[in-house]
Amino acid sequence: MKEKERTLISLGLPTSVTARLHMCNLIKVHDLLDFSPTHLSEVTGLNLMDCCEALRLCSSVSSENAGQTVLDMIEEGGSLSHIITLCPSLDEVLGGGVLLGALTEVVGTPGAGKTQLCLQLSVSVQLPKWCHGMEGEAVFIDAEGSFIASRLLEIADSAVSHCDQLRSSDAYQNQDKEENGSSFTSESILKNVHYFRCLSQLSVASCVKLLPEFISKHPRVRIVIIDSIAFHLRHDTHDNRIRTSQLCSITQDLIQLATNHRVAVVVTNQMTTRIAHIDSKLMKNSECLNDRVSDDEKRRRTATPHEEEMTEGRDLNSSPNKENLKRKLSGARSDTISVSESVTTRRETNATLTPALGESWGHCATIRLLLRWQHGRRNATLLKSPHKATASCSYAVTAAGIRGLLET
Amino acid sequence: MAKRRVTTLGLDDVLLRQCAKHSLVTLQDVLRLSLVDMMRCLRVSAARARALQQQLYGICAPSSTTAWALLQEERRARPLSSGQEELDVLMAGGFHRGTVTELAGPSGVGKTQWCLSLSLQCLLGGSSPAPVIYIDTEAAFTPQRVVEMLSERLSEAEQARLPELLASIVVHRPSSVEHLQKILDGLELQALELGAGAVIVDSIASLVRKQFPAHAPGGGGHWQKIFVLADWAARLKTLAANCKLAVIVTNQVTSRNESNAATAEALNEEAETDLELDNDDAAKESKIIPMESGEIEEPGSRYVTPALGNTWTHFVNTRLVLQYTSRPGVRQLVVAKSPVAPLAVFDYTITASGISVSGRGKYSNQGCDPNTIHISVQPGASI
Numbered sequence: 001m002k003e004k005e006r007t008l009i010s011l012g013l014p015t016s017v018t019a020r021l022h023m024c025n026l027i028k029v030h031d032l033l034d035f036s037p038t039h040l041s042e043v044t045g046l047n048l049m050d051c052c053e054a055l056r057l058c059s060s061v062s063s064e065n066a067g068q069t070v071l072d073m074i075e076e077g078g079s080l081s082h083i084i085t086l087c088p089s090l091d092e093v094l095g096g097g098v099l100l101g102a103l104t105e106v107v108g109t110p111g112a113g114k115t116q117l118c119l120q121l122s123v124s125v126q127l128p129k130w131c132h133g134m135e136g137e138a139v140f141i142d143a144e145g146s147f148i149a150s151r152l153l154e155i156a157d158s159a160v161s162h163c164d165q166l167r168s169s170d171a172y173q174n175q176d177k178e179e180n181g182s183s184f185t186s187e188s189i190l191k192n193v194h195y196f197r198c199l200s201q202l203s204v205a206s207c208v209k210l211l212p213e214f215i216s217k218h219p220r221v222r223i224v225i226i227d228s229i230a231f232h233l234r235h236d237t238h239d240n241r242i243r244t245s246q247l248c249s250i251t252q253d254l255i256q257l258a259t260n261h262r263v264a265v266v267v268t269n270q271m272t273t274r275i276a277h278i279d280s281k282l283m284k285n286s287e288c289l290n291d292r293v294s295d296d297e298k299r300r301r302t303a304t305p306h307e308e309e310m311t312e313g314r315d316l317n318s319s320p321n322k323e324n325l326k327r328k329l330s331g332a333r334s335d336t337i338s339v340s341e342s343v344t345t346r347r348e349t350n351a352t353l354t355p356a357l358g359e360s361w362g363h364c365a366t367i368r369l370l371l372r373w374q375h376g377r378r379n380a381t382l383l384k385s386p387h388k389a390t391a392s393c394s395y396a397v398t399a400a401g402i403r404g405l406l407e408t
Numbered sequence: 409m410a411k412r413r414v415t416t417l418g419l420d421d422v423l424l425r426q427c428a429k430h431s432l433v434t435l436q437d438v439l440r441l442s443l444v445d446m447m448r449c450l451r452v453s454a455a456r457a458r459a460l461q462q463q464l465y466g467i468c469a470p471s472s473t474t475a476w477a478l479l480q481e482e483r484r485a486r487p488l489s490s491g492q493e494e495l496d497v498l499m500a501g502g503f504h505r506g507t508v509t510e511l512a513g514p515s516g517v518g519k520t521q522w523c524l525s526l527s528l529q530c531l532l533g534g535s536s537p538a539p540v541i542y543i544d545t546e547a548a549f550t551p552q553r554v555v556e557m558l559s560e561r562l563s564e565a566e567q568a569r570l571p572e573l574l575a576s577i578v579v580h581r582p583s584s585v586e587h588l589q590k591i592l593d594g595l596e597l598q599a600l601e602l603g604a605g606a607v608i609v610d611s612i613a614s615l616v617r618k619q620f621p622a623h624a625p626g627g628g629g630h631w632q633k634i635f636v637l638a639d640w641a642a643r644l645k646t647l648a649a650n651c652k653l654a655v656i657v658t659n660q661v662t663s664r665n666e667s668n669a670a671t672a673e674a675l676n677e678e679a680e681t682d683l684e685l686d687n688d689d690a691a692k693e694s695k696i697i698p699m700e701s702g703e704i705e706e707p708g709s710r711y712v713t714p715a716l717g718n719t720w721t722h723f724v725n726t727r728l729v730l731q732y733t734s735r736p737g738v739r740q741l742v743v744a745k746s747p748v749a750p751l752a753v754f755d756y757t758i759t760a761s762g763i764s765v766s767g768r769g770k771y772s773n774q775g776c777d778p779n780t781i782h783i784s785v786q787p788g789a790s791i
Binding site: 109110111112113115116122140144145146147148149150151152153154187189190191192193194195196197198199200202203205206207209210214228230231232234235236238242270271272273353373376377378396397398399 | 435436439440461462464465466467468469470471472473474475476478479481482500501504506507508634635638639641642645646648649650717718719721722723725727744745747748750773774775776777778779780
């Protein structure tokens with residue numbers, strides 16, 4: 001309020017400029033607030049740079065809205081922008097680990113290791129700096145109830161002994177051993193995992209809303225994990241519109257959280273079965289448009305929301321033409337697993353497993369990692385990433401946590 | 409929490425009047441409003457609305473704790489022991505409080521026997537004996553068998569406790585999905601009153617499979633089934649978390665068409681290479697798991713796997729699969745999905761006192777897909 005009452009003379013602008021402004025009856029700061037630079041220039045006849053200077057000095061347009069240059073971003077990021085998983089091949093696939101400041105979605109079939117990856121991340125975020133860690137803390141929002149503290153202890157113990165081994169090896173002889181060793185223990189690891197058990201969607205949403213406050217009290221938090229975002233959404237409401245709006249709002253909060261506090265946000269998601277179900281009308285359209293419609297468009301057609309969560313599809317007449325299209329339609333998506341890899345329906349249909357929560361949610365996560373079973377092994381595939389090409393690797397869940405597989 | 413009425417929140421009268429005017433009855437109703445709608449409906453400033461939102465979120469959000477505190481609590485209130493030492497060691501104590509464990513297996517393999525045995529384990533079990541709530545949907549619960557198992561386990565001197573112990577198992581027998589839902593509504597109250605240590609549902613599959621057959625006319629059955637199951641899973645998990653008890657459900661099996669999914673055999677071949685990673689765990693005895701499949705699986709053949717599908721597999725925290733072996737009388741328990749344990753196999757037999765795990769278990773970090781695990785069923789009689 002006081003600022004706005006300030007006279008323009010007191011801002012330290014060149015006298016020629018203040019004189020001209022005065023001539024136009026622009027005397028106090030608030031007189032200028034509604035002007036754009038070009039408008040001010042027209043009114044006063046000052047040149048544009050002078051107008052900009054005047055407006056910058058008195059306007060409420062503070063410098064925090066000025067954006068950021070790429071150079072700033074890189075300098076701010078420093079060398080530590082990823083949380084490593086302790087599985088080298090998985091880190092490679094993710095481009096160095098789980099990215100800070102971004103929303104990563106881990107989607108997987110049951111028992112593929114989603115929760116185990118979350119537990120691993122909440123430990124490895126705390127690795128000491130000399131060990132490529134960031135000495136952070138973790139927030140674990142548990143919607144599934146699969147969080148067992150003794151399992152976390154097991155993973156933490158392994159991480160500690162892993163570090164001890166590294167420290168005693170030659171490469172790290174120069175490190176200040178005493179200082180580094182004292183703070184990284186299983187007890188400290190478990191104490192730095194902040195746990196919330198959420199029993200309803202509202203409680204997950206509320207928890208997320210209050211996280212900024214929590215993180216400002218615990219500024220060392222570097223990762224926020226939600227395991228899983230799908231569970232409560234899948235039973236809480238059967239109304240798709242409400243579900244979508246709930247998802248949008250929670251996503252917005254999570255992305256803000258990630259960027260404002262520079263934390264990695266990891267959410268897990270379940271898989272659902274989809275039958276590419278094509279009614280005769282669409283069939284006909286597709287057939288005549290066959291030449292013109294791009295594959296992309298066809299894919300979008302099959303992805304209407306009412307197909308989600310359907311396991312039993314309609315029986316399709318198996319004329320060769322339709323069969324062909326059917327295969328195209330269901331085979332085109334990158335994030336669907338064909339039946340040959342994971343059978344979920346009793347009948348031999350073109351059922352595919354696809355991430356739950358629908359198409360619009362697919363846009364929300366910056367990075368999307370798919371965990372599944374392939375040829376009797378756990379396999380991780382990067383489905384979506386702004387900076388890495390699609391890649392996949394095998395990994396194992398051991399007593400120690402997530403680890404790589406020896407290639408044979 | 410979501411259904412809490414706004415009138416109970418201690419808001420001032422002016423706000424409450426505005427809430428009533430716009431028929432905002434519950435907390436959830438208010439929180440579903442956008443900030444602008446909230447300002448309009450309640451006639452408050454943006455700052456006031458934001459403060460109110462934060463206040464309401466504060467009511468709904470769970471309080472934070474650390475993993476360390478949870479670990480202390482786990483050590484204080486031990487998980488429900490399975491009664492089998494080896495299995496307990498592998499599963500970090502047994503059946504964890506606050507989680508839902510599923511026992512899936514073909515008919516006659518001993519699902520109900522496991523349930524009864526676990527009930528007694530809870531009743532008698534170690535440091536904290538507690539009553540059990542048993543929901544029997546298949547009319548498979550036989551009091552005589554419970555008496556037999558109990559008498560076997562109790563010493564001569566303890567036989568007098570029999571009536572008291574029998575009074576600590578509460579059995580519900582729902583006959584329809586709606587009936588079971590009604591029971592679940594009142595279950596938290598009953599569990600807290602009794603101080604129950606375990607809730608057992610034997611089986612979770614039978615009612616939904618009967619009431620919503622997969623190929624029902626209209627095709628809506630499948631949707632309903634998923635909603636009902638999701639609802640039950642959420643309620644059981646809430647119950648488990650609030651009352652600090654273990655929930656155990658049983659599931660049936662279904663047969664599926666085989667495509668070239670990894671079979672148990674393929675899994676065995678690869679298990680060896682994986683185990684080399686376990687150098688630091690050399691102390692534990694680890695071997696390749698001989699998964700005994702009923703028949704040789706060929707591409708295109710049918711196989712048996714837990715019922716209720718992929719979505720339900722997500723909902724259970726732990727999946728234990730029970731299956732037949734080629735040895736007479738010997739069955740296998742496979743730890744197929746668990747947040748604490750690797751893929752493991754234990755042989756067990758059914759005895760007069762309940763279940764007896766014989767021999768050492770074998771485990772592998774190879775894991776298996778719990779959704780498509782192949783279950784070996786009872787071999788047919790030869791003609």
